[in-house]
Amino acid sequence: MVVRDEYFCGILEELIQESRLLMSKEFIQHGCTSVYAHSVQVAYESYLYAKRKNLKVDYRQLIRGALLHDYFLYDWHNQLTPHHLHGFFHPGIALRNASEDLVLTAIERDIIRRHMFPLTIIPPRYTESWIVCWIDKCCSMRETIFRRKASRMSVS
Numbered sequence: 001m002v003v004r005d006e007y008f009c010g011i012l013e014e015l016i017q018e019s020r021l022l023m024s025k026e027f028i029q030h031g032c033t034s035v036y037a038h039s040v041q042v043a044y045e046s047y048l049y050a051k052r053k054n055l056k057v058d059y060r061q062l063i064r065g066a067l068l069h070d071y072f073l074y075d076w077h078n079q080l081t082p083h084h085l086h087g088f089f090h091p092g093i094a095l096r097n098a099s100e101d102l103v104l105t106a107i108e109r110d111i112i113r114r115h116m117f118p119l120t121i122i123p124p125r126y127t128e129s130w131i132v133c134w135i136d137k138c139c140s141m142r143e144t145i146f147r148r149k150a151s152r153m154s155v156s
């Protein structure tokens, strides 16, 4: 993915300076996609979607919340806990990590905490959170399908 938007890149670079976001390059999300690449993809697509639809949202908080939505900072494939429990617990872990490094707004906190809805029961509260919740699922599905196709091609 090539990110060409100056406003988006400015927020991304600022967040990289203030947080441990680059650490997420070391961890795989789905297939061969790192958590970092996944987070940038979700943030950029959420931002482009909101712009395209002319939605009344705060772009800065939308981008920051999306960049931090998977800020759990561990390899969930190598955990002793079953994978499905990662789905339940990682939003809370991501929020705790992000709160250690940054002062978060209510919207940014909600984006991180509620992005796994409906797996986690309480729905998002803000439009920004609903956008990230939806775009995250689209990106995750694409990464998983791409991985399946790639592994089928490597077998044959």
Ligand SMILES: [Fe+2]
Binding pocket: 069, 070, 090, 115, 116
């Ligand atoms: Fe997540």
Ligand SMILES: [Fe+2]
Binding pocket: 038, 042, 069, 070, 136, 140
């Ligand atoms: Fe995600």
